[in-house]
Amino acid sequence: MAEDWKKRLTMYAIVTLQDSDEVVLAPTNWLSLDKKQCYWPPFKSPDKCMEAVQNRIKPExxxxxxxxxxxxxxxxxxxxDMAKEGQKETKELKERSYLLATGFPGMLKRQRLECTQEMLKQQLPPEPSASTSRMPADADKDELLQMLRDIKSTVQENSAMLKKLLKDNTVSEVPSSTSIPPKDVKTKLKLPLRTIKDVARIERMLTKNATTRQKYVKCLSRLGGFGQKDVIKNIMQHLLTDELASKFNWQGRGNKKPFSKLILTDVIRDAALKQSVTRIDCDAEIKNYLWSISDRIGRSRP
Known part of the structure; x- marks a missing residue:
């Protein structure tokens, strides 16, 4: 009897789609009994998909x-509403794990210690009191998460600068009498790309030449935007025509091509990171953009 009561009350679940590594909400009536599979709607619109989840419609x-x-x-x-809050916490926890896994934990610890010591030098410690002796758990969690994001961004920028310095230093050490002037790579950024052949050509160029890749990253990172959705939208519209974008989806299901497998996707991630958009958020916004491209094409036609 208690089990039946619990099943009636438990209405929503948080799951990760293994194909896309995306944390989503799903009604419990969409899940298999072993909770290893889930029905998922074929709707192209994210709003329509979320409406289906909220209303717990029959999965057909x-x-x-x-x-x-x-x-x-x-x-x-x-x-x-409780499930939405839980989804947010799960995403943050997953992002924090990714940052810790890729952000050099030893360096994180050292930089945080140096930051704390610098703050102590600049100001006297406040008098301990019962009201200020403990920070709220939520504020501490948000502060730590923001610190991890900032440090990861700094580490990646420093790594890029170090590679450039090492490269320049190697070239300067070659004797002038035997040195050969580096061939200037005149990459014409013909954007937006219009055909699959254009994409294949760019993929070959990005594979062969790191300078070309940096030019694309620099060009796309300057587009800017208000918030992560706007940043990715500006990059995608500058990079691909709508007609070409409609031939891709994230995993390449159906008769479409997999956008996640392109080197161009890594270029977008690097450009977005310069606008403070993390890899996880970047991938999610690209998926949403490709998902809704057909609707945008339909609205633009008379």
Missing amino acids: TGGKPWEKLNISFHREYFTF
Whole structure:
């Protein structure tokens, strides 16, 4: 009896789609009994998809069941709002794990210690009191997460600068009498790309020449935008025509090509990082952009 009551109340689950590594909400009636698979709607619009989740509609279209995707199950919640909060926390935890895995933990610890020592030099420590002896848990978590983001960005920028300095130093050490002037790579950034052949050509150029890649990163990072969604939208529209973008999706399902496999995707990530957009957020916004491209094309046609 208690189990039946719990099943009726438990309405939403947080899961990770293994194909796209995306943390999403799903009604519990979409999950398989072993919680290893989940029905997922074929809708192109993210808003329509979220509406289907919130309303817990039956996982089928025209009597035909939706495709089942492999998932990693996290937890369940009674209400949609509680599940949304849980989804946010899970994403933050996942992002923090990624930063710790790729951001040189020893350097993180050392930089945080140096930062603390510098603050202590500049100001006297406040008198301890019962009201200020403890920081709120949420504020401490947000502060740590922001610090990890800042440090990761700094480490990547320093790495890029170090590579450039080493390269310049190697060239300068060659004797002038035997040195050969480096061939100037005159890369014409013919954007936006319009055909699959254009994409293949750019992929070959990016594979062969690191200078070309840096030129594209520099060009795309200057586009800017208000927030991560706007940054990725500006990059994608500058890089691909809508017609060409409609021939891709993230994993290459159906008769479309996989955008996640392109070297161009790494270029977008590097450009977005210069605008403080993390890899996880960048991938999510690219998926949303490719998902909704057909709707934009339809609206633009008379």
